Amino acid sequence: MKNIILIFTLMVFASVSTVAQTPKGDVLFKGGDVITITNGTLESTDVLVRDGKIARIGKNLKAPRGVEEIDISGKFLMPGIIDAHSHIAGSAINEGTSQVTSEVSMEDVVDPLDVSIYRALAGGVTSIHLMHGSANVIGGQNETMKLRYGTTNPDDLRFEGAPRTIKFALGENPTRGGRSRGIQPQSRMGVENMLRTSFQQALEYKKKWDAYKADKSPRKVAPEYDLRMQTLVDIMAGEVLVHCHSYRADEIYMLMKVFSDFNIPKLTFQHANEAYKVAPELAAFGASASVFADWWAYKLEVYYSTAYNAAILTENGVLTSINSDSGELIRHLFHEAAKTQKYGDLSDDEALALVTLNPAKQLGIDNRVGSIEEGKDADIAIFEGHPLSIYAIPVMTFVDGVKYFDKANDGDDQRLYVSPTSTIEEINIFDRETQHRCMEDAFVMDFNQLFSNQN
Amino acid sequence: MKKIKQISFLLLVTLMLPLLSFAQEDDQVLKARTGKFALTNAKIFTVTNGIIENGTIVINNGIIEAVGANITVPNDAEVIDVKGKEIYPGMIDGGTTLGLAEIGSISESNDFRETGQLTPQMQALTAVNPNSVAIPVTRVSGVTTVWTMPQGGTFPGTAASINLFGYTPDQMFAGSKGIIMNYPSMNSGRRWRRLSDDEMKKRQEKALKQVNDTWDKAELYAKLESAEDLRNYPEIEALVPVVKGDSPIFIEVNSAKDILSAIEWVKGRGYAKVIFTGVAEGWRVAEEIAAAGIPVITGPVQAIPTRQSDNYDAAYANPGVMSKAGVKVALRTMESENVRNLPYHAGFAASFGMGREEALKAITINAAEILGVGDQLGSIEVGKKANIFVATGDPFETATKITDLFIDGYKVPMTSRHIRLYDEFLNRTPSVDKNKKAIDIKK
CATH class of the missing domain: 3.20.20.140 (Metal-dependent hydrolases)
Incomplete structure (x- = not known):
């Protein structure tokens, strides 16, 4: 349901917006530890995002009218x-x-x-x-x-x-x-x-x-x-x-x-x-x-x-x-x-x-x-715990200042599309071997292998 | 946090410099040695008896002889001052093919799969290669014991617990074995053609009938065992200790439906020692598993959820959900070359609901008990085998280093091919000749 709303919102946004094809967000992140990559880690610092770009990085920034403020104190902000x-x-x-x-x-x-x-x-x-x-x-x-x-x-x-x-x-x-x-x-x-x-x-x-x-x-x-x-x-x-x-x-x-x-x-x-x-x-x-x-x-x-x-x-x-x-x-x-x-x-x-x-x-x-710098795209990940710690948990992810992941609102079933012909849901037991997709489909499938389904 | 990290990093580098140069000496063979050791000034995580600040461990002849805060160091012990460091029982991986697999794509180097559906008499221990390159790579990360498993078919063979030091399989053997059974699955569809619900059900019933016929034979064989002219029937004979309750059966089962079916099957059969392994969808039926009182070895934790509709963190959270429901949980990586990542699987489980203490138990005492070696391994207690490691901090934390390692009381050198390659290539000699470039580009 959430996804349907999301798609709908995106569609509305896309049809209204004339300049940008994809949505751009405005947001003020308050008080996080900002891992810039290029300029060290700035403690308790604010990051202002306007129209999908990082507009300002500094202390005590005020949210312009209509811009959402997100309190991330105690959390870490790093480039996506x-x-x-x-x-x-x-x-x-x-x-x-x-x-x-x-x-x-x-x-x-x-x-x-x-x-x-x-x-x-x-x-x-x-x-x-x-x-x-x-x-x-x-x-x-x-x-x-x-x-x-x-x-x-x-x-x-x-x-x-x-x-x-x-x-x-x-x-x-x-x-x-x-x-x-x-x-x-x-x-x-x-x-x-x-x-x-x-x-x-x-x-x-x-x-x-x-x-x-x-x-x-x-x-x-x-x-x-x-x-x-x-x-x-x-x-x-x-x-x-x-x-x-x-x-x-x-x-x-x-x-x-x-x-x-x-x-x-x-x-x-x-x-x-x-x-x-x-x-x-x-x-x-x-x-x-x-x-x-x-x-x-x-x-x-x-x-x-x-x-x-x-x-x-x-x-x-x-x-x-x-x-x-x-x-x-x-x-x-x-x-x-x-x-x-x-x-x-x-x-x-x-x-x-x-x-x-x-x-x-x-x-x-x-x-x-790739870094948190003024003028760069607001592609941002927010972490609870330092991202290099094993106990780190990503809690929010933004692309162009738009939030695409929020752990607090992570509901069941994030699929965008469910095949109407599938009667039961497939269950795949994770196998690291099949994670290597580099050679997938590279070889001509043996005819017998393709059609034999008996053990 | 960062400053402390930097300082400790600098300290560490300074401390490690002599070590590195030592490893670089030509013709230097590093050998393990045993004897009497005293590790002093350590923070000791006993797992079963809490944490001892500033404690001492005495190791003698392979056994933990003394543990505590006020231990007198024996005069003849080699003292290793580990001030500022932490000591843990060696980590135990509840499911691997370590020692049985060397190079993934080269079938000639893999010995964990025998042909046939019914081969429970195949012994993993026989095929363990004590000289596998992956073994030192694994143990220097603090994993000292693994369950190494045959795979494929319904009864792939007999798994064994092994310690990651020794020159023969018997020297490595940690003392327990178990029959593996892959529970017939409702999800036997192939990628190329999906099966309907009915088709799958029929398949499972057929496979279950075969399984039951096999166990019926084993039960009959157990009854006839005293008869003198019993025919040689090794695959059935291998199952007899399970029937008698002398040895455990490890049932690999993953989807929720299969788990429920397996619980019923176990009740029907009534074998005394049953363990579920895999249990990827255990979180869906955690209460039922707990009620059945069946312990679980689950993992990998760093895994993709079984269903597209599942929450992204379903596999991370799975051990915690089961543990909170009252299931006794151990963890596994299902790796061969990267068993060294066991503490990180545990760390993810800890972060996603299990908590650090339970996660630590899952890869130490719980694993030891489930694998049948709880009297010897899995905690730091007097009388237990000296399988322990010394770490610069929390072993789940990625940056933590393991500095000392004892397996079976042997002080095992902290080297592996990965470390030796680092020593050789960090500052390679010769480097590039700046005056005579083999590769020259006109930019």
């Missing part, structure tokens, strides 16, 4: 958590028909009805990077989103103005895909070759278009437009940020050499369990890493991991974030960040930056979110 690697709210993950699929995009498969969005909000998360899977070397484009739960329109979840990003993948996953189809790549040699060949083809594609554009002849004929190639050209122009699934140090090193040769300046390694082994090289190159706090040993290429990865990278000057890649972990990324204090003694600010400012930088949205 950003997950640089997520597959929630995606109705498909892998386009596995080719080893290069830069033409597809996750923007086409956003599912605004996924209740995982609400559960992520309940963990203080305000933005996610909905990523393509890791079945192919050059995967699809990703979608950076704000968790404006309650809408049925996928476009309302888009992080408007965020740079385009794309998924690449190295190692076991793409080579496994190659082996299952009997095509290249079946080895890390093949992965490198596929990358170099693809970029070379894109350069030739660009050359044709450059020649066409330069041609003064009235009878010139345009080359065939190829979205796959054009996306690779855009990558080389720095317009699309590459986020590459990777684990082993050697493959991480390889990709830096390839990018160096093709003059591609920006690069984030996803997972990167062995990034710690080439931390000095990553720092020298200026590449960044988005890692797990402690996942390891689920496959061979993560067997030589260490939970100290994020700390080693941070101490070596590598821009590092901690991500979830899971509908479960995303709900406690603040706790995942805290693990860097056990494994590597990071400071409070360093640890919290791993799930706020640093992922914002990796996604190119740090001018908008």
Whole structure:
């Protein structure tokens, strides 16, 4: 019922508002401990939000007429958590028909009805990077989103103005895909070759278009437009940020050499369990890493991991974030960040930056979110207890100054849509294995497996 | 809070520096050692007898010899002053595949699943690899004992409690075993084709009939046991101790409907020692479980709710709801490589209704008692095995460090592959050559 009201309100708001497509809030937070990330923690400080932006940070701020005041004394206010690697709210993950699929995009498969969005909000998360899977070397484009739960329109979840990003993948996953189809790549040699060949083809594609554009002849004929190639050209122009699934140090090193040769300046390694082994090289190159706090040993290429990865990278000057890649972990990324204090003694600010400012930088949205600063979007999480404490409980989450989660009003059943054909509700016993969605749908389902339902 | 944290952090780093350099020495093999130890000036969380401020623990020959505030330190004991630190009984995980699984995706390295529906005679203890890399990774976080379980089929095998130090399965064996039974579920639909309510019910009834036929055979076998020419029937023989009430049966059951059905089944069968495991929807039927008097091992706590319509925190709150209803609750991670996160599962349970004291019991004394090793483990008491750890503070708090570890009275070195990799790579030598960059980018 609450949801219906919420949807209705949002719909009314959307139809009334002419400037903004999504709602923007006004609110005054009174007297919380404000964890700014960029400017330390300000004790008992007020934060004023106007029209979805942080307008003022200071003491004794007065609420303008009509602006709601929320007393958060004794609580902590921090920037909304950003997950640089997520597959929630995606109705498909892998386009596995080719080893290069830069033409597809996750923007086409956003599912605004996924209740995982609400559960992520309940963990203080305000933005996610909905990523393509890791079945192919050059995967699809990703979608950076704000968790404006309650809408049925996928476009309302888009992080408007965020740079385009794309998924690449190295190692076991793409080579496994190659082996299952009997095509290249079946080895890390093949992965490198596929990358170099693809970029070379894109350069030739660009050359044709450059020649066409330069041609003064009235009878010139345009080359065939190829979205796959054009996306690779855009990558080389720095317009699309590459986020590459990777684990082993050697493959991480390889990709830096390839990018160096093709003059591609920006690069984030996803997972990167062995990034710690080439931390000095990553720092020298200026590449960044988005890692797990402690996942390891689920496959061979993560067997030589260490939970100290994020700390080693941070101490070596590598821009590092901690991500979830899971509908479960995303709900406690603040706790995942805290693990860097056990494994590597990071400071409070360093640890919290791993799930706020640093992922914002990796996604190119740090001018908008990731810290509590005047002028930034009011994407805010309120905690009872310090967010790095095990006893911390997120109690409110705001996107653009609009409250999307409030523990005090957390009712039963936060689904937006219930299938009319389902007679009984499905019961899924949690299994961490199925949380890895990276390879989902990547393989052709065996016919017998699909239709046999007998034990 | 933050200042104190910073100061204690600085202190910690200073304290740890010699430790780190020690670990970095070449050819240095760190070995566990036993003997007589006295841990002094500690805040001792006994779990069963409250908290002792500024107390001493004497460990001798693997056993806790003395605990208290006014203990005379024996002259021949190695004294370890742990001033400002806290001592806890080693944490116990009530459900893992630790030692049975090495690398998730490589089936050759996994030994927790045998083929067939009826294989209760399969011994987890046999397949425990004492040299699994995950074992030191786990114990340096203060988890000293786990229940390691076979999986798959209706009767996957016999689980065992193991201590996380030792060079053979027998050295690791913590003293208890139990038959696992996966209770036939109403939710056996596959992802690819949903079953109707009727279909599922029929399936469950069929599966339950098979289960009952099996137990009927076991009961018959128990009656005939004195007969001389009894045919060799290992899978049924393995169930006999359960029938006789000598050994426990661990029934994995999760959905509310299945739990209620299992409670009836247990009443009907009348076996003496029954434990429910999983129990993901226990919060829906907590009163009924309490009334049946069946103890529970539940988890993982950091888990997604079983139904889309559930509150986001249903799994976090589950242990607390059951515990408040009067169910005896222990926790489990159901992990292999990340059993080290047990204190965090307990911490989440504590925050979401269970409270810290009950959550601590759930991973110490309750777990020990449910697993049948309560006389030896799970608390700091004279005469119990010296499975204890020393922490810089509350072990549930994420930033807390474990500084000393005793398992079976052995002082186990605080090292693991994760720590050694940290020592090697924090400041790698050689680093990058600034003059001769292998990777050069023209920006």
